[in-house]
Amino acid sequence: MNATAMMESGCAATTIGAFDLFRGGEYLQQLIADHDLPVVSANVYDELTGELFVEPYIIVERAGVKFGITGALDPDADVRTHRDVEQLGVIIGEPTETLPAVLEELQEKADYVVLLSQLGLEQSKLLAEEMPGIDFMLIGVVAQYAAKPFEVGSTVFLQPGYKGQRMSDYRLQFDEENAYLGYTGLTFDLGEKVPSDAAMALLLKEHKVAIEDASKRRAAARKPASTPTTSLYEEECLGVGATCQRCHQPQMDQWTETAHAKAFATLERGHQSTNPECLRCHTTCSLDIPLDGSVTVQDNLKNVQCEACHGKATEHARDGSYGKVTVATCLRCHDEENSQDFDFAAYLPKITH
Numbered sequence: 001m002n003a004t005a006m007m008e009s010g011c012a013a014t015t016i017g018a019f020d021l022f023r024g025g026e027y028l029q030q031l032i033a034d035h036d037l038p039v040v041s042a043n044v045y046d047e048l049t050g051e052l053f054v055e056p057y058i059i060v061e062r063a064g065v066k067f068g069i070t071g072a073l074d075p076d077a078d079v080r081t082h083r084d085v086e087q088l089g090v091i092i093g094e095p096t097e098t099l100p101a102v103l104e105e106l107q108e109k110a111d112y113v114v115l116l117s118q119l120g121l122e123q124s125k126l127l128a129e130e131m132p133g134i135d136f137m138l139i140g141v142v143a144q145y146a147a148k149p150f151e152v153g154s155t156v157f158l159q160p161g162y163k164g165q166r167m168s169d170y171r172l173q174f175d176e177e178n179a180y181l182g183y184t185g186l187t188f189d190l191g192e193k194v195p196s197d198a199a200m201a202l203l204l205k206e207h208k209v210a211i212e213d214a215s216k217r218r219a220a221a222r223k224p225a226s227t228p229t230t231s232l233y234e235e236e237c238l239g240v241g242a243t244c245q246r247c248h249q250p251q252m253d254q255w256t257e258t259a260h261a262k263a264f265a266t267l268e269r270g271h272q273s274t275n276p277e278c279l280r281c282h283t284t285c286s287l288d289i290p291l292d293g294s295v296t297v298q299d300n301l302k303n304v305q306c307e308a309c310h311g312k313a314t315e316h317a318r319d320g321s322y323g324k325v326t327v328a329t330c331l332r333c334h335d336e337e338n339s340q341d342f343d344f345a346a347y348l349p350k351i352t353h
Contacts, residue, residue: 219296
């Protein structure tokens with residue numbers, strides 16, 4: 001999380017997600033303290049003390065209406081820690097066991113209860129059906145988004161998707177006695193049509209540059225490739241220069257004019273050249289690269305080369321079965337999350353050779 005940006009944007013409350021624990025509980029706790037972040041959670045506990053890791057809830061008042069905000073994290077969440085983190089430092093309790101007491105307290109102190117859910121959509125729906133008292137539920141961690149809010153029981157669900165690609169703008173309506181009347185609004189894409197806030201854009205750029213620089217320093221400090229290691233990750237592709245170019249020079253020449261040949265430069269311009277999630281699709285045969293930053297993509301595998309679409313050169317066959325590009329081939333990267341306007345028929349001619 002970019003803590004400075006969160007506070008400057010007026011964040012009233014947030015909760016703990018699996019990615020927030022990447023550097024362990026101790027690091028997260030220090031980050032929260034340094035920036036005075038309004039982080040709440042009803043089911044994340046300090047492993048050493050057994051106490052709640054952060055405050056269980058916060059109450060904020062807007063236009064005379066009091067909102068009690070709490071959060072919950074899925075006990076089965078895929079918490080991946082950095083390779084340098086020896087101990088996670090937290091325990092995640094069952095939300096069905098920890099939330100009832102918190103909700104009861106909030107119903108006494110607030111007009112409306114908001115749950116910041118890191119439980120996944122289906123588990124969130126079950127929770128709303130089985131546990132009354134949650135007026136609004138904001139769904140995180142789910143890649144899919146809902147353009148409009150929807151209701152499960154008496155709970156209004158807001159589902160903007162994740163990774164900051166969309167924003168939900170909802171306006172709640174109340175009468176003079178603070179009785180809830182309804183809402184207006186929707187979730188929209190934060191694309192080029194939405195102007196960036198200059199101050200926030202600068203903060204984001206500085207954040208990306210700092211992460212990229214730190215990743216490059218760590219990579220440079222690692223042992224030379226000639227030093228024997230016991231890496232669990234082995235790259236099986238060879239790169240276009242060592243394989244396809246020898247027999248397919250015309251296709252190679254055409255490929256150099258495509259966006260695929262410039263995919264890594266796109267990351268460099270955006271200061272994402274060390275981000276494993278981005279490297280997976282802007283390099284060759286790296287879809288399974290670890291997300292902990294432990295692997296540096298080889299220079300000969302940068303950009304979306306032949307093997308990324310046609311298969312490993314070591315599996316080349318001459319019976320016509322090798323190299324066929326299908327919709328499924330493209331959807332490994334051009335999915336709904338990363339390529340919302342993807343159309344196979346329209347995209348294929350741009351790279352066909």
